[in-house]
Amino acid sequence: MKLSCQEGLVPGSSFAEKLKNLEQYGFDGVELQGGQLSNPEGFQERKAALADSPVKASSICGGNGAEIVHPDKTRRQKCADALKQQLEYAAELGAVGTITVPIFNSNDRVPDLSPWKTRAEIEQELLLSMLRQLVPHAEQLGVAILLEPLNRYESNSLPQQKDGAKIVRELDSKGVRLMSDVFHMNIEEPNLAQSIRDCGDTIGHVHLADSTRKEPGSGSIYYRAVFAALKEIGFDGYMAFECGLTGPAEEVLPRSVAYLRECMTNLKSTPDEA
Ligand code: LER
Ligand code: MN
Numbered sequence: 526m527k528l529s530c531q532e533g534l535v536p537g538s539s540f541a542e543k544l545k546n547l548e549q550y551g552f553d554g555v556e557l558q559g560g561q562l563s564n565p566e567g568f569q570e571r572k573a574a575l576a577d578s579p580v581k582a583s584s585i586c587g588g589n590g591a592e593i594v595h596p597d598k599t600r601r602q603k604c605a606d607a608l609k610q611q612l613e614y615a616a617e618l619g620a621v622g623t624i625t626v627p628i629f630n631s632n633d634r635v636p637d638l639s640p641w642k643t644r645a646e647i648e649q650e651l652l653l654s655m656l657r658q659l660v661p662h663a664e665q666l667g668v669a670i671l672l673e674p675l676n677r678y679e680s681n682s683l684p685q686q687k688d689g690a691k692i693v694r695e696l697d698s699k700g701v702r703l704m705s706d707v708f709h710m711n712i713e714e715p716n717l718a719q720s721i722r723d724c725g726d727t728i729g730h731v732h733l734a735d736s737t738r739k740e741p742g743s744g745s746i747y748y749r750a751v752f753a754a755l756k757e758i759g760f761d762g763y764m765a766f767e768c769g770l771t772g773p774a775e776e777v778l779p780r781s782v783a784y785l786r787e788c789m790t791n792l793k794s795t796p797d798e799a
Pocket of ligand 1: 586587624625626673675679706732767
């Protein structure tokens with residue numbers, strides 16, 4: 526299990542400086558901002574700095590529009606095209622893949638056409654058809670679309686891990702994996718460790734935060750059990766910080782890394798385990 530961090534959380538006046546800081550804080554990887562990669566200078570700056578650093582590109586997040594099931598055909602195709610491009614960036618930079626959610630605030634945007642089809646049915650079928658276009662490309666490149674369930678306040682699409690896992694299993698390809706965000710899970714899953722075990726065959730990437738979406742260690746999520754479940758399923762991918770910080774990054778990030786590494790070496794299933 527490797528720790529990564531979204532580039533926007535890290536201090537540094539250049540990307541190379543951010544990588545130096547991440548290395549010093551104890552991170553293995555960096556999650557790249559998709560929007561920075563579509564600018565050729567931004568891409569080249571990242572590629573050159575990564576070639577010179579032990580910190581690896583873990584993943585890409587953002588910058589694709591995040592509306593692959595938008596009812597407007599032009600908009601969903603634009604998102605699919607952006608994802609296709611990001612898969613190529615991921616392959617070139619050695620990242621696992623690129624993250625997408627089906628759409629934010631889906632109930633305001635995808636129509637309910639019942640009794641023919643409900644909003645959820647339309648969205649699910651459309652998501653499958655759109656991903657079918659992308660998955661062979663991802664497979665060929667050896668990377669993946671990382672499909673992220675979001676909590677109910679951000680989207681109605683895939684609130685729980687099992688909803689995302691169902692799509693991943695139906696597509697039956699290494700070109701699509703589940704992206705499990707512990708913050709969203711803490712709102713939607715009755716038991717974080719159990720949902721990890723239940724979806725273990727599909728998880729390809731993880732987002733880390735604590736219960737109030739600040740850095741791990743600042744809230745009430747029981748990380749020893751989360752890591753115990755991830756170990757049990759044999760997860761060896763990246764887990765990227767996507768959170769706010771309770772203090773200056775240079776103090777908070779290394780402290781949180783140390784806290785997580787300690788949790789990883791002292792796994793427990795429940796807080797009151799002897
Ligand atoms: C949004 O809440 C989120 O978790 C992001 O990872 C979406 O890409
Ligand atoms: Mn996330």
